[in-house]
Amino acid sequence: MPDPPRILIVTADFGEGHNSAARNLALALESAGAVARVSDPCLLAMPRLTHLVSRAYLFATTHLPRVWAWIYRSTDRCDFSRQKGPLMRLPKNALASLIDDFQPVAVVSTYPIYPYFLAQIFAQSHRPLPVFTVVTDSIEINAAWLRAPSDWWLVTDPLTRESMHLKGLPAPRIIDAGFPVHPGFSKLIPIPPEDTCDPFRILYFPTAQRSWVMQHGRALLDASPTVRLTLVLGHNHRRLIASARKLKSAYPHRVRLIGWTRKVPQLLNRHHLVVGKAGGATVHEAIAARCPMFIHHLVPGQEEGNLSLLETIGGGGLAASPEQLTREIQSLLANDAARWRTMKSALARHNRNSGALEAAHFILQHIQDPPR
Secondary structure (H helix, E strand, O other): OOOOEEEEEEEEOOOOOHHHHHHHHHHHHOOOEEEEEEOHHHHHHHHHHHHHHHHHHHHHHHHOOOHHHHHHHHHHHHHHOOOOOOHHHHHHHHHHHHHHHHHHOOEEOOOHHHHEEEHHHHHOOOOOOOEEEEEEOOOOOHHHHOOOOOOOOEEEHHHHHHHHHHHOHHHEEEOOOOOOOOOOHHOOOOOOOOOOOOEEEEEEEOOOOHHHHHHHHHHHHHHOOOOEEEEHHHHHHHHHHHHHHHHHHHHOOOOEEEOOOOOHHHHHHHHHHHEEEHHHHHHHHHHOOOOOEEEEEOOOOOOHHHHHHHHHHHOEOOOOHHHHHHHHHHHHHHHHHHHHHHHHHHHHHHOOOOOOHHHHHHHHHOOOOOOO
């Protein structure tokens, strides 16, 4: 029996979408018989600095979204193939060591910078490997993804594929596999459009803003007495728990609190609506669960494409204020939840719940035959 193919997946701790895509793709590859290793070269090479930059990124995207949008758009003008400083050299060396140690037959990158490092590493070693770039953004694609030296780009949807092709990438190398959501999504059964919607279960992912827990929670619960709210506090549990408990006390028997959980796929498939920020992982998980979504926080630039995709599908939209959240819930539930049923049907037609499995299948099919 031949040895199973070894696939190195590299990610970065700057936004959950990159890590989520990497973990889910590793699960799908392993279920297909490959050996997958997920690593973060930035974290390996510069652990303290990476943690600091990651915290700064979260602070900026939560509290200073316009500042982050300016930084994000400025990278469109940056040529990462020419960057030579220690902030580039150290993770590049860590990536080279990972390749030497793991001996993969292919490298998958869920972060746009690593393919530039790989091109330099392969030029020095004269042992190129197939490179698959998993693009975790939708429609509005930063130039760093487009210029990345890659054999294939795996993208989230047909609109993103068309957008990248129009900006110069060869169409045969842009693969519409879908966002790599957890493989478990493909086996779960969503709430059907014919559901009674009573109670109407809303899943809420708050940001680190304490005041928003009470403001958004009240807006959602006051929209209808049928609403039952589940708050997933996640990594912000300690920061938000006091506010969340106040909300729960103010609305007896209508609020459920959850800390960090691995059961997001199951939660999405058991709720009628999700409310959260416009991050790639959350939006595409909602799409995979056919769970309509309202976005309460949007980072300009980086996340605008995710909102555009959701609106184009017909599966949700932006509700940036508590008042708008209340109006949107009331609109969804009016006329026997007619609008909610329309959104559910639109998400069912889009039918994207197996992105990691599709990507794994494509990668394993093509690791022996990279394009020239």
